[in-house]
Structure formats: structure tokens, C-alpha cells
Amino acid sequence: MPRKNFICGCYTERRNRYLEPSLLLLLWQKPAHGYDLLTSLEKMGFHESHPDPGAVYKKLRHMEEFNLVKSHWETTGGGPAKRLYRITKLGRNHLKNWVAVLQKRHAALENFLQQYTTLSDENQA
């Protein structure tokens, strides 16, 4: 039986938004603090709307725990103190591993979409 609220699949599924590799790439491009990264992430296209700030801050701390990034407080400049993150050598290495995974993923997606298109065309003809 279908439930009242349709909560199955692409809309609600805990989707992998590639937060970790995205953050690593952005931090390789340029050291930044969490708040900056929120807007940068949005432009990367893995999020439909806004990325969740809580998720981003948590992920950054988590990555620091593993020495993928490191941070220090920045008190200079206006506004509240910022925690500036930079990527580490280990982080760059780790990103490389991510990229290998994402290349496969990209290829698999391409194949998937191709198959879908083919099937779609067949059923339309």
C-alpha cells in the first residue's frame, strides 16, 4: 500500500551531495571559511537549494579530525571571528582518491542516461 505522503526516491532519499570532495576541491582552489563555502557549494550544482550550514560545519570539523584540512581562527577584519580552513597534503591526496571514484561514477551515470534515452526513444516510436 502506498503511504499517504509519498516519501520514496529521488525527492527524499538521502542523496549523496559529494560534500566531502566538493569542500576539498574548493579548499584546494583557495583557503576559505565555512560561511564562504556555503555559497561556493551552492554554485557547484550538487545541491538543489541551499546546503545545510550544520552539515558543512560538521563535515569540516570531521575532515580536520582526519588531517584532511586544518583551520585557525581569524579575528582580523570586521564581523565575528572566522575559522579559516586550508587543505593539507593528505587532503589533496584524499581528493585524488575521490576523483578516481567520481570518474567511475560519472561514466556509470553517462551509461545510465544513455540507456534510459534509448529505451525512451524505443517506447515513443
Next chain:
Amino acid sequence: MPRKNFICGCYTERRNRYLEPSLLLLLWQKPAHGYDLLTSLEKMGFHESHPDPGAVYKKLRHMEEFNLVKSHWETTGGGPAKRLYRITKLGRNHLKNWVAVLQKRHAALENFLQQYTTLSDENQA
């Protein structure tokens, strides 16, 4: 501090293996039962090794609950009874929504990999 067992990122992260859209596409191509789908999924390229049978059977039941697929028992033919799944009209519709999401995802991945390559080249030169 990094933990003893490095459990961060691309190796261990609960990755989205696109189980739901994969199953829907495969079932659109051809009705099948769970055990068949295990091998078909492997060929789709979203899994590094073997897909987890438990996950597949659960997902199929879950999708049936939402009328995306329907099943019936097949007792004819050798071997233990099989539950043969077919996609429904709702399922095909739902797959279409998935595809829209995956097209965006595909584009975002392409952009990501492009940016990585650029940065990688810069740092090598």
C-alpha cells in the same frame, strides 16, 4: 586526531549507489527477479564490488509498497520460487523524475572533474 582506522571519505562513506533508479531502469528494460538484478546491477557500474543482496530485496519491497513495481511468485521452472518484478506506470513516471535529477548530477560531476583537472594541471606545471 586521526583515528586508528581511517574511516573517512570515499571508501567508507555511505555512498549513494543509485539503487532505486538502477532497478527501475532494469525493470523497464525487462521484468526480472531479485537474484537476476544482482548481476545486472553489478554491470551498471555504480558498485565497486557486489551489490548487497539484502539491500536489493529490501529496496524492491519498498518500491512495491509505493506501487513503483509489482511482483508475483513464479513457481514454474527449476530452482526455488522466484518473485518476478515488473515496473508500473507510476514507476516509469518516477524514473523520469530520477533521470532529471541524475542529469543535473551528471553535469555537476562533469564540472567538478573539469575543475579538478584544471587545478591539477596548474600545480603540475
Next chain:
DNA sequence: TACTGCTATATGATTTAATCATATAATAAG
């Protein structure tokens, strides 16, 4: 001064998909 909005970080609770570990059973092959 008080209020509002923006910048900035953070954490606790909840949800749920993914994973891990098993259990069951029919049949085919040796």
C-alpha cells in the same frame, strides 16, 4: 537606544539509507 538583518559558527535530536550478519529453503551436481 532598541531593533532588525546579516555574518559566522556550532550542537543536539531525529531520520533513514546503507551495511553487516544471518537464516531459510529448494534444487542440482558430485
Next chain:
DNA sequence: CTTATTATATGATTAAATCATATAGCAGTA
């Protein structure tokens, strides 16, 4: 009669994603 293969299934655990919320500095303005 034992083992491997085919086939489905479920309970427990883990961890990521999400939701809700708290804190606080500073800028502009009414």
C-alpha cells in the same frame, strides 16, 4: 548425503543527512 548454487528475507547496527535551534558580533536605521 554432502556441498554448491539459486533465491529470498530479516534483524541489528552504523553513520550520514537532515531538522531544529542556539549563540554572538557587527552594521544600519528609526
